[in-house]
Amino acid sequence: MKEINIGMLGCGTVGTGVAKILIKNKDLISSRVGASLNLKSVADIDIASDRGLQFDKGVMTTDSDKVVTDPDIDIILEMIGGETIAKDLILKAIENGKHVVTANKALLANQGNEIFKAAEIKGVDLAFEASVGGCMPIIKSLRESLVGNKIKSMIGILNGTCNYILSKITDDGSTFKEALAEAQAKGYAEADSTLDVEGYDAAHKLALLISLAYGMEIDLSNIYVEGISSITPMDIEYAGQFGYRIKLLAISKNRGDTVEARVHPTMIPFDNILSNVNGSLNAINVSADAVGDILLYGRGAGMMPTASSVVSDTVDIARNILSGSARRIPLLSFQMENIRKIPVMPVDEIFTHYYIRFSALDKPGVLSRISGILGKNEISIKSVQQKGRKTNGSVPLVMLTHRAKEADVSKALSEINSLDVASDRPVLIRIEDENGQD
Amino acid sequence: MKEINIGMLGCGTVGTGVAKILIKNKDLISSRVGASLNLKSVADIDIASDRGLQFDKGVMTTDSDKVVTDPDIDIILEMIGGETIAKDLILKAIENGKHVVTANKALLANQGNEIFKAAEIKGVDLAFEASVGGCMPIIKSLRESLVGNKIKSMIGILNGTCNYILSKITDDGSTFKEALAEAQAKGYAEADSTLDVEGYDAAHKLALLISLAYGMEIDLSNIYVEGISSITPMDIEYAGQFGYRIKLLAISKNRGDTVEARVHPTMIPFDNILSNVNGSLNAINVSADAVGDILLYGRGAGMMPTASSVVSDTVDIARNILSGSARRIPLLSFQMENIRKIPVMPVDEIFTHYYIRFSALDKPGVLSRISGILGKNEISIKSVQQKGRKTNGSVPLVMLTHRAKEADVSKALSEINSLDVASDRPVLIRIEDENGQD
Numbered sequence: 038m039k040e041i042n043i044g045m046l047g048c049g050t051v052g053t054g055v056a057k058i059l060i061k062n063k064d065l066i067s068s069r070v071g072a073s074l075n076l077k078s079v080a081d082i083d084i085a086s087d088r089g090l091q092f093d094k095g096v097m098t099t100d101s102d103k104v105v106t107d108p109d110i111d112i113i114l115e116m117i118g119g120e121t122i123a124k125d126l127i128l129k130a131i132e133n134g135k136h137v138v139t140a141n142k143a144l145l146a147n148q149g150n151e152i153f154k155a156a157e158i159k160g161v162d163l164a165f166e167a168s169v170g171g172c173m174p175i176i177k178s179l180r181e182s183l184v185g186n187k188i189k190s191m192i193g194i195l196n197g198t199c200n201y202i203l204s205k206i207t208d209d210g211s212t213f214k215e216a217l218a219e220a221q222a223k224g225y226a227e228a229d230s231t232l233d234v235e236g237y238d239a240a241h242k243l244a245l246l247i248s249l250a251y252g253m254e255i256d257l258s259n260i261y262v263e264g265i266s267s268i269t270p271m272d273i274e275y276a277g278q279f280g281y282r283i284k285l286l287a288i289s290k291n292r293g294d295t296v297e298a299r300v301h302p303t304m305i306p307f308d309n310i311l312s313n314v315n316g317s318l319n320a321i322n323v324s325a326d327a328v329g330d331i332l333l334y335g336r337g338a339g340m341m342p343t344a345s346s347v348v349s350d351t352v353d354i355a356r357n358i359l360s361g362s363a364r365r366i367p368l369l370s371f372q373m374e375n376i377r378k379i380p381v382m383p384v385d386e387i388f389t390h391y392y393i394r395f396s397a398l399d400k401p402g403v404l405s406r407i408s409g410i411l412g413k414n415e416i417s418i419k420s421v422q423q424k425g426r427k428t429n430g431s432v433p434l435v436m437l438t439h440r441a442k443e444a445d446v447s448k449a450l451s452e453i454n455s456l457d458v459a460s461d462r463p464v465l466i467r468i469e470d471e472n473g474q475d
Numbered sequence: 476m477k478e479i480n481i482g483m484l485g486c487g488t489v490g491t492g493v494a495k496i497l498i499k500n501k502d503l504i505s506s507r508v509g510a511s512l513n514l515k516s517v518a519d520i521d522i523a524s525d526r527g528l529q530f531d532k533g534v535m536t537t538d539s540d541k542v543v544t545d546p547d548i549d550i551i552l553e554m555i556g557g558e559t560i561a562k563d564l565i566l567k568a569i570e571n572g573k574h575v576v577t578a579n580k581a582l583l584a585n586q587g588n589e590i591f592k593a594a595e596i597k598g599v600d601l602a603f604e605a606s607v608g609g610c611m612p613i614i615k616s617l618r619e620s621l622v623g624n625k626i627k628s629m630i631g632i633l634n635g636t637c638n639y640i641l642s643k644i645t646d647d648g649s650t651f652k653e654a655l656a657e658a659q660a661k662g663y664a665e666a667d668s669t670l671d672v673e674g675y676d677a678a679h680k681l682a683l684l685i686s687l688a689y690g691m692e693i694d695l696s697n698i699y700v701e702g703i704s705s706i707t708p709m710d711i712e713y714a715g716q717f718g719y720r721i722k723l724l725a726i727s728k729n730r731g732d733t734v735e736a737r738v739h740p741t742m743i744p745f746d747n748i749l750s751n752v753n754g755s756l757n758a759i760n761v762s763a764d765a766v767g768d769i770l771l772y773g774r775g776a777g778m779m780p781t782a783s784s785v786v787s788d789t790v791d792i793a794r795n796i797l798s799g800s801a802r803r804i805p806l807l808s809f810q811m812e813n814i815r816k817i818p819v820m821p822v823d824e825i826f827t828h829y830y831i832r833f834s835a836l837d838k839p840g841v842l843s844r845i846s847g848i849l850g851k852n853e854i855s856i857k858s859v860q861q862k863g864r865k866t867n868g869s870v871p872l873v874m875l876t877h878r879a880k881e882a883d884v885s886k887a888l889s890e891i892n893s894l895d896v897a898s899d900r901p902v903l904i905r906i907e908d909e910n911g912q913d
Binding site: 342356 | 616752764768
């Protein structure tokens, strides 16, 4: 049987999962592929730890350079993470004509244009299914299954840590701090959780998805990002009263010559299936002209689900090698010459529905002054509720707006914030509700 | 730019959708594929009807033979349906070295072994994503995304007509007859709805999925099939009281040397996301050793969603042609020499939970006699409720069982049915509840 030799860089959580699949399901994979996937070398600074794996002698090494230059190795799996060593090794592997599989969304979102260009010039494959949505085949769906479709929008729950925390606050009434501590105790959140809870991880993933969907260069810098650390049980409760759940969504919409791309806490109606995606699970809905809506749902992180996607990419490349068809599919879904710079729309220009919670002193005329400022700024109110519960001496006044322009809303809120009756900054949460009338 | 020539057989609903995508999104597809997909010939007995499409002169023909033998044509799309002409033309296309795309689940489920063998011998591709789940990439997921996984089970809502009817009965309290009439009026159900409502269409799809998932020859004949025509609003109501919804599910479980494969109305708990898949939508959950659970959700039928999958298959094959890699992936997911005959487990041998509604005369001792027979047959009762409402002079007695063997349940039910207090055949609905204790 033909052999494809694989070199892996990094044997942490995901790397160990990949090795487990390649070893445990070796015969199963061969019976599908018609060739043997041979894990020839695994480079890691730690070659002593027990990973619950029995590597053949000589497989483990600390010399990653030797792995990426080994002439017998066909495919390099970069499982190190981070943007320094990982990048150098990927570029060196490409230089040496190796195909590369990675799960490194931070690296690709920040420096992908350079890396993909290097792969393009060298004519090697660079696959990254595991970088978005763990086991969900969202990249394969965009590059292959939806190839006949114009993608209209993508809305996803792409960070399991945030989804776990928000589910916890929603179901148990925990505070953000308590829920985060529990996520960390369960291993869902890193000790430094900034990348997750502030929305950057989801933004990395969204940057890759919009490139694949719309044929644009990777552009992370202009994606609007807002995390979940200021979400309170109070807003989650009020959301529920209006028929909404709060999720950290990565949202993108194809606006023709521009693209909406943003990550922020969002209210979605109960009957949107995304609102039922709870705990550490991920899901993404893609709307496209032929399929209508299609949703993928599964584990977005974790050792084995992520490893499954790495193995899928590895097999795709192995099949290309076996059939002599490297680069059968363009790396970023579109032929390189058709990839354009499409600007991400500044968040000020988006139109959406808003939930705004004001903390105002309980005095006559407050509602009239607030609604006057909103009206002057072209924001019309769909619903308003004065909540009985006093917080810090003031009363929450909750409004849902009709579709309004973000810039107008920002302007109105800062005007309102400077009123003498405003006791705290207003809380603003965007609403994604396709059934909501204007 | 390189051209791939396509010949299409049949230009009904799905065929028209395919032509629409290939014409309307021609430039978009070229910008992804790097070649032009050219719809060279379309054969149909009706070349006069207005399909809302402007074909170039000479594209439409009534001569399907000429299309499948045209030396300039690379890929044949079989969009005729049925098992006679469609089969002959597919075989003739294969004989002539054409790659084939089809959405014809009935043909493949019944005669697929012969057709795939012909394609195998000739070395051509035969793709059929559109035959299962409309736009959902379930076949691509099984053949590619889950290639490193051992598939443990698949549970799907694979027939939109049945799901629409059951949703209608659940939400509006319609009878089966009323809901069917409405499905027909809306175009979701054919005038002859037998294939759909009796579960055969879902069974065709399941036969293909189990072959792809477990590496077995296609075996439709041993799949247990039960339709939805006897489902009543009463059972749906009682299901709801126990926290379940009724769906027509296609269920398969990998039992090692044997496979469970069955289609029947099934109760699933509210917190199972499949229970929230309503209307004409489809969804499928795949459990596998590395990914855990993964769910695909979308339109399982209809002109454009189905056409999207046909176009995706067509592009896959075009890419194989362009890179000289025909048959890059084995047709049925496993290398032909690794495809075994794996027996489908007789339904009598399955173990599951049951909902049983007895219609018994309201006399003392009835419950004791019924539960005695159940106990004697190794069936233990989890919950029993005597419903107040009289139907035809008798009272419904509803029981949920712990896990029991189907053969034991059948035996017990026929014993109970012969009791003098039994006024009507018991209604039996299987329950799929992973959280349900034994």
